Amino acid sequence: MAFPILSVITFLxxxxxxxxxxxxxxxKNEARATALAAxxxxxxLSAWVYIQYLTQNMTGYQFIEKYSWIxxxxxxxxxxxxxxxxxxxxxxxxxxxxxxxxxxxxxxxDPHVMAGIQDRPREFFAFLFLLAGGVFGVFxxxxxxMLFFFYEIAVFPMYLLIAxxxxxxxxxxxxxxxxxxxxxxxxxxxxxxxAMYWAQYQNTGVLSFNMLEMxxxxxxxxxxxLWFLPVFLGFAVLGGIWPFHNWSPDGHVAAPTAVSMFxxxxxxxxxxxxxxxxxxxxxxxxxxxxxxxxxxxxxxAVVYGAYIAxxxxxxxxxxxxxxxxxxxxVVLGVSTLNETGLLGAGVQMVSHGVMTALFFAVTGMIYDRxxxxxxxxxxxxxxxxxxxxxxxxxxGLVSMGMPGFSGFVxxxxxFMGVWKEQWLVAVVSSISIIIxxxxxxxxxxxxxxxxxxxxxxxxxxxxxxxxxVAIATLCLCMxxxxxxxxxxxxxxxxxxxxxxxxxxxx
Amino acid sequence: MFTxxxxxxxxxxxxxxxxxxxxxxxxxxxKGEQKRNAGWLTAGGxxxxxIVSLLxxxxxxxxxxxxGMIRFDGLGFFLKMLFMFAAAATALLLMDHDKAGKRxxxxxxxxxxxxxxxxxxxxxxxxxxxxxxxxxxxxLYILSGFLVDDDRSTEAGFKYFLYGTLASTIMLYGxxxxxxxxxxxDLYAIAAALTSGAISPLLAFGVAGLVTVGLGFKVSIVxxxxxxxxxxxxxxxxxxxxxxxxxxxxxxxxxxxLFFVVFPAFSASWTMLFAILAAVSMTVGNLLALPQxxxxxxLAYSSISHAGYAMIGVVAFNQLGAASVVFYLAAYIATNxxxxxxxxxxxxxxxLEDIRDYAGLSRRNPLMGLMMLSAFLSLAGMPPFGGxxxxxxxxxxxxxxxxxxxxxxxxxxxxxxxxxxxxxLKFVYLYRLxxxxxxxxxxxxTRPYKIALVAxxxxxxxxxTVFAPFYNWSxxxxxxxx
Numbered sequence: 001m002a003f004p005i006l007s008v009i010t011f012l013x014x015x016x017x018x019x020x021x022x023x024x025x026x027x028k029n030e031a032r033a034t035a036l037a038a039x040x041x042x043x044x045l046s047a048w049v050y051i052q053y054l055t056q057n058m059t060g061y062q063f064i065e066k067y068s069w070i071x072x073x074x075x076x077x078x079x080x081x082x083x084x085x086x087x088x089x090x091x092x093x094x095x096x097x098x099x100x101x102x103x104x105x106x107x108x109x110d111p112h113v114m115a116g117i118q119d120r121p122r123e124f125f126a127f128l129f130l131l132a133g134g135v136f137g138v139f140x141x142x143x144x145x146m147l148f149f150f151y152e153i154a155v156f157p158m159y160l161l162i163a164x165x166x167x168x169x170x171x172x173x174x175x176x177x178x179x180x181x182x183x184x185x186x187x188x189x190x191x192x193x194x195a196m197y198w199a200q201y202q203n204t205g206v207l208s209f210n211m212l213e214m215x216x217x218x219x220x221x222x223x224x225x226l227w228f229l230p231v232f233l234g235f236a237v238l239g240g241i242w243p244f245h246n247w248s249p250d251g252h253v254a255a256p257t258a259v260s261m262f263x264x265x266x267x268x269x270x271x272x273x274x275x276x277x278x279x280x281x282x283x284x285x286x287x288x289x290x291x292x293x294x295x296x297x298x299x300x301a302v303v304y305g306a307y308i309a310x311x312x313x314x315x316x317x318x319x320x321x322x323x324x325x326x327x328x329x330v331v332l333g334v335s336t337l338n339e340t341g342l343l344g345a346g347v348q349m350v351s352h353g354v355m356t357a358l359f360f361a362v363t364g365m366i367y368d369r370x371x372x373x374x375x376x377x378x379x380x381x382x383x384x385x386x387x388x389x390x391x392x393x394x395x396g397l398v399s400m401g402m403p404g405f406s407g408f409v410x411x412x413x414x415f416m417g418v419w420k421e422q423w424l425v426a427v428v429s430s431i432s433i434i435i436x437x438x439x440x441x442x443x444x445x446x447x448x449x450x451x452x453x454x455x456x457x458x459x460x461x462x463x464x465x466x467x468x469v470a471i472a473t474l475c476l477c478m479x480x481x482x483x484x485x486x487x488x489x490x491x492x493x494x495x496x497x498x499x500x501x502x503x504x505x506x
Numbered sequence: 507m508f509t510x511x512x513x514x515x516x517x518x519x520x521x522x523x524x525x526x527x528x529x530x531x532x533x534x535x536x537k538g539e540q541k542r543n544a545g546w547l548t549a550g551g552x553x554x555x556x557i558v559s560l561l562x563x564x565x566x567x568x569x570x571x572x573x574g575m576i577r578f579d580g581l582g583f584f585l586k587m588l589f590m591f592a593a594a595a596t597a598l599l600l601m602d603h604d605k606a607g608k609r610x611x612x613x614x615x616x617x618x619x620x621x622x623x624x625x626x627x628x629x630x631x632x633x634x635x636x637x638x639x640x641x642x643x644x645x646l647y648i649l650s651g652f653l654v655d656d657d658r659s660t661e662a663g664f665k666y667f668l669y670g671t672l673a674s675t676i677m678l679y680g681x682x683x684x685x686x687x688x689x690x691x692d693l694y695a696i697a698a699a700l701t702s703g704a705i706s707p708l709l710a711f712g713v714a715g716l717v718t719v720g721l722g723f724k725v726s727i728v729x730x731x732x733x734x735x736x737x738x739x740x741x742x743x744x745x746x747x748x749x750x751x752x753x754x755x756x757x758x759x760x761x762x763x764l765f766f767v768v769f770p771a772f773s774a775s776w777t778m779l780f781a782i783l784a785a786v787s788m789t790v791g792n793l794l795a796l797p798q799x800x801x802x803x804x805l806a807y808s809s810i811s812h813a814g815y816a817m818i819g820v821v822a823f824n825q826l827g828a829a830s831v832v833f834y835l836a837a838y839i840a841t842n843x844x845x846x847x848x849x850x851x852x853x854x855x856x857x858l859e860d861i862r863d864y865a866g867l868s869r870r871n872p873l874m875g876l877m878m879l880s881a882f883l884s885l886a887g888m889p890p891f892g893g894x895x896x897x898x899x900x901x902x903x904x905x906x907x908x909x910x911x912x913x914x915x916x917x918x919x920x921x922x923x924x925x926x927x928x929x930x931l932k933f934v935y936l937y938r939l940x941x942x943x944x945x946x947x948x949x950x951x952t953r954p955y956k957i958a959l960v961a962x963x964x965x966x967x968x969x970x971t972v973f974a975p976f977y978n979w980s981x982x983x984x985x986x987x988x
Contacts, residue, residue, distance in 0.1 A: 021876065025872060069974060070973065070974040070977055071974075072974070072977060072978055072981050073825070073981075074825065074826050074906070075826070075899070075902075075977065123868075123872070145898070148898070149889045149890070149894070150889075152888055152889045152894060153888075153889050153890060155888075156883060156888045159928055159931075160879075160931070160935060163932060163935065163936050164935050164936055171936075172932065172936065176925070176928060176932075179924065179928060180921060180924065180925060183920075183921055183924050184921050187917040187920060187921065188917065190898070190901070190917070191901070191905065191910070191913055191914065191917060194898075194901060194902045194905045194913075195905055195910070197902065198902075198905055198906050
């Protein structure tokens, strides 16, 4: 039997998290080192999966593992893992965010350095890894029950991470709001999933949560039209879809830096991915029936999110709303249901994941040192932390969709795809590009190049080496995809073709 | 006729009785502190009894033994093991209770009640059923009022007794009508008579309603729940834990057997009744849990809502439904006992039971913090804990039976549940003691707590991850009903 690489990737964070919990509370550095080791191993393994998939020109679902979990009438659940062209990049993305997230949370026992996590790093890394394991699990699960299982595991640590280590002023409110929103979404989708399970049994006599079998379950059109919206929107809540995006910026702002990175970087992709995987791929007729509504929601999200981001004065709120806008682009691409749009959505998930993780990392570094995130109170950071400034600028260029960076590779096909379906939406939503460019430029000028306010003079220092490694890793990904789209686009195209088959050719 | 099979069918009860006698014999010889050893004896003895029963007392094909009094089948057996596990954990939690822990009677009453519950889960005869229900209940009335110098405990015992006797009288009236209509006390013979259509559906529905009153009281569903919060609050905490788990599960065992076996012919009417009871129970339980400030009262209302969730499986009235109820009970027993055990361990040191007193617990004892996390997330229905899987199975059964509306009520209630369970965790993890000097106020756990709580946590996680064997047993139990 082949090496069960996907299981190892998924379960390693859980094992590492449990191990960290068994360490004595005062061994902070050992906890951090264990976390870093596990993160590096996971990053390498997920990179290996990605490279194998790419270089071996694989198609369809690969690295399949299947262990029966329960097979007692009428329940059939299997631990069924596999990645395709859409999920393999997302697994790699999770690995990258996990690695950089650990780096920037390293912390220091010197009370003057405020960076990273000082208070109870043991619990912090354990919960963070529980979250990471859940995220990996969702991306690789081919069994609907296991997908929910991991999905919920990915949701509840967020509450603790935000409530315990978050920003004192809003953390309780934001953590509860986030958890309730996500939980509502997931249980609504769960009801749909259970309905699908029994409908499949009625139609074909097959009892299984296996999504590859459910694709052929022959759900009637009326069934699909009824259940598509609960399932799709239930998951898309986590993708920050308008009008259910409200939890997201609040959550970003209250969360500690690494959690913001996870949240915006991969957790929101989780929602979009699951909405695609379960909503569109299992209920394609329903998707066609409702695509206009999804497109409308996404169009609003793109423009509205960008506009709200423009008027924010808190750096984290700005990035939070820009995430709503960019995730709106993902959903917009998905809602086109054509090859170009879906391709763009697939790439945008990764591109935005890396970009927003970088934004939050830099914002966190600024906040840790200057103790403010209010844009008018900041300035002159380019001189103090030039490396962070370069990172932020690269992230900004990606955000604007500048050619040569991953954002362009992602956004261009999305707008192409939308144009094919509904040119008006493409025109309206492209306004967001201008607004995005505006707020990114204004902020870069103000935060990094304006004169340093007197209040901040003296006590704001440069970022640490670990921070620089994190920034460099993230920047490298975005530039690499931008300059060499061939390292990702063919793979995603491959996955998209599979989705198109389910949607009935075209 | 007394055969090996009939011996095997009551082997656990015989062993429990032996343990009880041993407790009685040994207790007078122990002095002072030593008296808590009765807890070790009870828990260890029950563990041994479980092993012996698993080795020699496993049922094969369902058979009726002892003149048709007992049905020796998988459902009864799996539940007996659960009850014995719960009683063993309760005995350990009881050991360091200030007032009850060093009194041998407490353990004896616990064991007596356990025998009653075991027989409840395997009775096949109305007479036996009623006797076993009373055997299970009367020791619990005493245990609830065990702390004679505590007004709240006395009130709890008295309230539980009054409500309990009233409910069981009404149920007994239902039983006597059932006997009158069919001329038999054997459940399976009654079922045959009812299926043949000798009785009008309306009459049968009336009888089912009377029986529901008694059983509804045992499982504390709305509107028979009024006793639960007061009794849980007043009773010694480990007893409250036992009441809310094993006693409730035994009630569900009887519900399963009576309604799946005796009244299937009238399922259309009673499933509707139960669906309404389940919906009301979940909603009322959860809504009343929201404003609670005392953690035992919170758990009481939460247990009312959990009875509602489990009821969805009964309403579904199919194989998955029955199996998922049994699985739900297993998960719920482990989870809720864990919660009550933690409350007990905390209040023993801190002497407080308000939710806000739990501030800083995760720093005062990080292990207890994590255990609280497991217990409350499992109650909220989050993986990888048992509560998640149990809820999904119950909901799956509900949807299979086309009770989508009931499942929707269920999920709305889970959302409310998440809110107040997380609220407790907020105190445990987020808030701090005044002055932030948690290190000077540790919450040490004595050995019995460590053993019991760790075993329960492992149980909760095992039920949420490697659930296949547990579900398998639940499923065999469900199949053996018929």
